[in-house]
Amino acid sequence: MAAPASGMNRFYLLLGAIALAGIAALVYQVKRPKGVSIPANVTVLAADTAGFRGYVIGSDSAKVEISEYADYQCPFCADFATIQFPAIRQQLIQTGLVRWRFRDFPLNMHPNSRVAAHAAACADEQGKFWDMHSALFDHQTEWAPQKNASSRFSTYAGQIGLDVTKYNACMSSAKYAGRIQASLDEGTKLGVNGTPTFLIGGRLYTDRASNSDSIRALVMNLMPKAGTPQ
Amino acid sequence: MNRGRMGLAVLSLAGLFIALYLWLYKLGAIGTLACGTGSCETVQLSPQSKFFGIDVALIGVVGYIVLLGLALLGLQPRFAGPAWPARLLAVLAGIALLFSLYLTGLELFVIHAICRYCVASAVVIVLIFGLAMRELRAVPSV
Numbered sequence: 302m303a304a305p306a307s308g309m310n311r312f313y314l315l316l317g318a319i320a321l322a323g324i325a326a327l328v329y330q331v332k333r334p335k336g337v338s339i340p341a342n343v344t345v346l347a348a349d350t351a352g353f354r355g356y357v358i359g360s361d362s363a364k365v366e367i368s369e370y371a372d373y374q375c376p377f378c379a380d381f382a383t384i385q386f387p388a389i390r391q392q393l394i395q396t397g398l399v400r401w402r403f404r405d406f407p408l409n410m411h412p413n414s415r416v417a418a419h420a421a422a423c424a425d426e427q428g429k430f431w432d433m434h435s436a437l438f439d440h441q442t443e444w445a446p447q448k449n450a451s452s453r454f455s456t457y458a459g460q461i462g463l464d465v466t467k468y469n470a471c472m473s474s475a476k477y478a479g480r481i482q483a484s485l486d487e488g489t490k491l492g493v494n495g496t497p498t499f500l501i502g503g504r505l506y507t508d509r510a511s512n513s514d515s516i517r518a519l520v521m522n523l524m525p526k527a528g529t530p531q
Numbered sequence: 532m533n534r535g536r537m538g539l540a541v542l543s544l545a546g547l548f549i550a551l552y553l554w555l556y557k558l559g560a561i562g563t564l565a566c567g568t569g570s571c572e573t574v575q576l577s578p579q580s581k582f583f584g585i586d587v588a589l590i591g592v593v594g595y596i597v598l599l600g601l602a603l604l605g606l607q608p609r610f611a612g613p614a615w616p617a618r619l620l621a622v623l624a625g626i627a628l629l630f631s632l633y634l635t636g637l638e639l640f641v642i643h644a645i646c647r648y649c650v651a652s653a654v655v656i657v658l659i660f661g662l663a664m665r666e667l668r669a670v671p672s673v
Contacts, residue, residue, distance in 0.1 A: 331561060
């Protein structure tokens with residue numbers, strides 16, 4: 302009986318060693334530094350903006366311009382982007398009435414906002430800003446609770462057809478941190494203090510319940526002033 | 532007989548860590564999967580990564596714990612004689628094998644991406660099934 306008992310002991314030792322190695326590997330994976338971090342409150346250099354004033358969609362000759370200050374991790378912004386914006390895009394932007402300018406306004410309370418804004422900036426490098434913008438808002442509930450969402454963003458990059466190697470290099474460089482900060486600073490100077498906030502006809506609209514109907518009404522009110530016959 | 536159950540326990544423990552790794556990723560505790568190609572994340576973020584609303588990785592964790600527990604139980608002297616531990620192991624290993632085949636099919640034909648950890652888990656399940664069948668054959672028929 303002694304030999305089988307020592308054999309069992311050796312087996313339990315082996316099993317314990319495997320368990321310890323597995324636990325150590327998992328702890329290492331959980332503790333290791335993850336993904337990309339985009340620094341906040343960086344000094345904005347002239348080269349950071351270099352004429353860049355947001356992501357624009359719509360006709361250059363549109364009579365009304367709307368600037369949206371938004372945070373990718375803000376649930377109200379996601380509601381607006383996924384429910385209201387498609388109608389605005391179809392009815393006001395594609396018809397040439399409105400030019401839309403998206404400005405980053407990452408709130409400090411949202412740890413993944415800047416990384417998301419940077420992901421969109423890197424997608425813009427490859428001409429896919431609006432695709433990434435949609436992907437980020439569409440999947441907000443998926444990545445928002447993550448400790449570090451950059452790996453999810455990398456997956457979205459692949460799904461929207463970006464060159465993922467180029468995208469990852471762009472993310473690692475954090476080269477748009479200054480540009481994102483500049484957008485936040487500019488919004489703050491204007492009086493933006495929550496998201497989404499819309500700058501329409503020189504006035505800020507901070508109503509979180511903004512919807513395509515109210516925005517269309519505002520645009521139509523501005524049209525005669527802009528000289529558009531209605 | 533003991534060797535087979537020892538092997539089952541070791542394999543179940545290895546499978547448990549693979550499933551735990553993927554589940555921790557699903558929970559957001561691990562930033563990026565050590566995958567290289569990104570296919571692992573494509574699979575883990577796909578709608579097929581849930582089975583009736585439950586994370587497949589979590590099903591794996593529970594399944595491997597059950598297999599490990601049963602294999603360890605079967606190693607105890609008082610369970611060396613009865614046939615039911617071997618039979619139960621064989622049934623559970625068979626279910627696990629079918630589920631693994633289904634998941635591999637999803638990867639190949641629906642998601643069109645292969646996650647190396649899922650493949651590793653599938654290999655572990657095939658080995659567990661093989662050992663469980665050997666154990667079953669060793670059970671004296673009544």
